[in-house]
Amino acid sequence: MPKSLTKRWHGYHVMTLFALSILLSSVIAFWHWQMGLVSFAAVILVAFYSLQAEQAFKRDLESYISTLSYRVNKAGEGAVANLPVGIILYNEDLKVQWVNPFVLNRLSHDVIGKQLSHISEDLLVILDEESDTDTVQIDSSYYHVEIEYNERLIYLTDVTEKEETKELFEDTQTVVSLIYLDNYDEVTQGMEDQVRSRMMSAVTSTLNNWANEYDIFLRRTASDRFLAVMNYKSLLLLEENRFAIVDEIREVTSKEKASITLSIGVGTEEASLRDLGNVAQSSLDLALGRGGDQVAIKRKDGRVRFYGGKTNAMEKRTRVRARVIAHALRDFVTESERVIVMGHSRPDMDAIGASIGILKIADVNDREGYIVLDQSDMNADVQRLMEEVETHDHLWSQFISPEEAVSLIDKDTLLVVVDTHKPSMVIEPKLLDMVNRVVVLDHHRRGEDFIHDPVLVYMEPYASSTAELVTELLEYQPKQLNMDRLEATALLAGIIVDTKSFAIRTGARTFDAASFLRSNGADTVMVQQLLKEDLEHYKKRAKLVESGEMYKDGYMIATADESEVYSQLVIAQAADTLLTMKRVVASFVISKRSDGLTSISARSLGEVNVQVIMESLGGGGHLSNAATQLEDVSIEDAKEQLQQAIDEAIGGEA
Numbered sequence: 011m012p013k014s015l016t017k018r019w020h021g022y023h024v025m026t027l028f029a030l031s032i033l034l035s036s037v038i039a040f041w042h043w044q045m046g047l048v049s050f051a052a053v054i055l056v057a058f059y060s061l062q063a064e065q066a067f068k069r070d071l072e073s074y075i076s077t078l079s080y081r082v083n084k085a086g087e088g089a090v091a092n093l094p095v096g097i098i099l100y101n102e103d104l105k106v107q108w109v110n111p112f113v114l115n116r117l118s119h120d121v122i123g124k125q126l127s128h129i130s131e132d133l134l135v136i137l138d139e140e141s142d143t144d145t146v147q148i149d150s151s152y153y154h155v156e157i158e159y160n161e162r163l164i165y166l167t168d169v170t171e172k173e174e175t176k177e178l179f180e181d182t183q184t185v186v187s188l189i190y191l192d193n194y195d196e197v198t199q200g201m202e203d204q205v206r207s208r209m210m211s212a213v214t215s216t217l218n219n220w221a222n223e224y225d226i227f228l229r230r231t232a233s234d235r236f237l238a239v240m241n242y243k244s245l246l247l248l249e250e251n252r253f254a255i256v257d258e259i260r261e262v263t264s265k266e267k268a269s270i271t272l273s274i275g276v277g278t279e280e281a282s283l284r285d286l287g288n289v290a291q292s293s294l295d296l297a298l299g300r301g302g303d304q305v306a307i308k309r310k311d312g313r314v315r316f317y318g319g320k321t322n323a324m325e326k327r328t329r330v331r332a333r334v335i336a337h338a339l340r341d342f343v344t345e346s347e348r349v350i351v352m353g354h355s356r357p358d359m360d361a362i363g364a365s366i367g368i369l370k371i372a373d374v375n376d377r378e379g380y381i382v383l384d385q386s387d388m389n390a391d392v393q394r395l396m397e398e399v400e401t402h403d404h405l406w407s408q409f410i411s412p413e414e415a416v417s418l419i420d421k422d423t424l425l426v427v428v429d430t431h432k433p434s435m436v437i438e439p440k441l442l443d444m445v446n447r448v449v450v451l452d453h454h455r456r457g458e459d460f461i462h463d464p465v466l467v468y469m470e471p472y473a474s475s476t477a478e479l480v481t482e483l484l485e486y487q488p489k490q491l492n493m494d495r496l497e498a499t500a501l502l503a504g505i506i507v508d509t510k511s512f513a514i515r516t517g518a519r520t521f522d523a524a525s526f527l528r529s530n531g532a533d534t535v536m537v538q539q540l541l542k543e544d545l546e547h548y549k550k551r552a553k554l555v556e557s558g559e560m561y562k563d564g565y566m567i568a569t570a571d572e573s574e575v576y577s578q579l580v581i582a583q584a585a586d587t588l589l590t591m592k593r594v595v596a597s598f599v600i601s602k603r604s605d606g607l608t609s610i611s612a613r614s615l616g617e618v619n620v621q622v623i624m625e626s627l628g629g630g631g632h633l634s635n636a637a638t639q640l641e642d643v644s645i646e647d648a649k650e651q652l653q654q655a656i657d658e659a660i661g662g663e664a
Contacts, residue, residue: 096166299456336486363504477504
């Protein structure tokens with residue numbers, strides 16, 4: 011308020027004092043009329059002055075308020091017109107009613123009376139989600155959006171510079187990759203120097219061209235290893251291209267009639283180079299654990315993306331690793347008081363056969379061993395095997411329930427997990443947290459979910475079965491084996507089941523293992539008796555097969571009725587049967603199980619990587635043999651999810 015106005019305002023208050031003065035003057039006149047007359051004259055003069063002051067104050071106040079109101083209105087109008095914030099009013103039908111000049115200047119077309127989607131489809135998404143704030147892109151600019159739902163008012167704040175800075179920061183983040191030639195030693199062993207030189211020259215040239223194209227710093231660190239450093243933007247481009255370099259290297263080297271496959275481990279989203287290197291090595295280990303010929307990208311939140319993996323893992327030509335693992339396992343066994351063996355829930359013949367094999371290793375090293383088995387959760391063929399085991403007093407006494415296993419665990423117990431590496435799939439997950447030492451033996455490709463900190467891991471995706479791996483470990487035990495007929499037969503049955511009677515995933519070492527077991531008393535007739543199925547199972551499988559329908563070219567999908575329940579064994583057998591049909595390159599069977607889960611079994615002849623398709627649905631397995639279980643999902647929804655996963659795989663990602 012102006013200073014002169016303040017003074018007049020003060021004079022206005024003084025008039026009250028003058029009224030009191032008149033009263034005082036009257037009192038004075040009562041006692042002394044001359045003095046009273048003077049006082050009255052003074053009071054009248056002061057009253058006149060005060061009245062003038064009051065009128066002047068009112069005039070000035072009205073003028074000030076009028077001027078201030080005008081200035082405020084003008085400032086508001088100017089702010090709405092010139093404020094660097096967009097304002098949009100919309101009605102109940104989500105049509106634009108009014109926009110301020112900021113919005114008009116930023117848009118290349120008039121939007122009054124049109125739907126909000128004409129400005130940005132993202133605005134409708136934000137309104138549907140009832141989010142108060144978000145960021146959208148309109149044309150080439152980014153805006154921070156704030157919405158007043160009661161007023162149907164949208165504020166847009168330009169944050170383009172901030173978003174571009176953020177994008178630049180993300181694009182220039184460092185990414186470290188480790189490249190490994192999976193089978194370099196095996197392929198080049200015994201190869202002529204000229205041929206080897208020509209092949210490696212082709213590999214190096216292809217990798218250098220790839221590095222130049224994607225702006226990658228590439229250096230060779232060993233005969234079969236490379237280091238690649240790039241920024242995050244290059245990684246995104248490589249993912250768009252689905253790491254075609256993996257296929258290129260295989261095709262280039264195949265001209266020499268001996269394909270070299272490539273595995274890449276990528277470390278990203280870490281601040282320090284040391285952490286990036288560790289993540290890259292961990293990713294490479296994961297890619298190699300899944301059989302190689304693929305790329306693994308491990309992100310900070312633990313998620314892993316895989317590319318490649320289109321070929322079966324090549325069988326190694328040396329048994330050195332099997333011998334080293336056998337000796338290491340023997341050491342762990344002899345250092346323990348007892349050995350407890352556990353497979354996956356609802357174990358199949360491979361899991362039980364491998365478990366019996368590990369039991370034999372404990373036995374030859376003079377250690378007590380036990381197999382964890384839930385008698386209420388077994389397949390029909392495993393039940394027949396257990397009926398045979400019941401007649402074998404010593405072997406039968408070594409099968410214990412999960413509850414008994416918990417009571418036996420102590421600090422000197424060695425836990426061996428066979429035919430799975432996922433903690434969520436073992437028979438009794440609590441055992442994993444109760445022991446200090448866990449050994450993992452598996453033939454499946456390694457997935458994201460893995461048992462924490464095992465002391466020994468033997469994973470060979472090229473192997474036909476875990477029973478084959480365990481048989482090799484038995485061969486390298488230092489003491490003379492004296493296998494029982496039933497023990498050898500159980501291991502052979504595991505191999506036969508997983509190879510479909512030596513029809514798929516069968517290598518030279520598979521036959522070597524079978525020969526070893528046969529020479530130790532394995533009974534092939536008993537195997538056939540154990541694997542017989544009853545008529546009811548056959549009919550159920552036939553009904554599933556009958557429901558098969560071709561999806562895309564070569565992909566067969568069979569679905570059970572929503573009200574029908576099938577065992578996992580029947581579902582898997584139906585998928586195997588569908589694969590024998592003409593023009594079928596991959597088969598999928600979807601059905602409800604007795605536990606309420608919706609199961610999908612997938613099979614292929616190797617042309618299609620069904621493992622990656624199942625992994626996208628939360629499952630896993632082998633390139634040609636995989637499965638998943640979905641919770642609270644109908645058959646129809648599961649089929650839609652499967653078809654979407656197949657479409658993504660056909661689109662290029664394996």
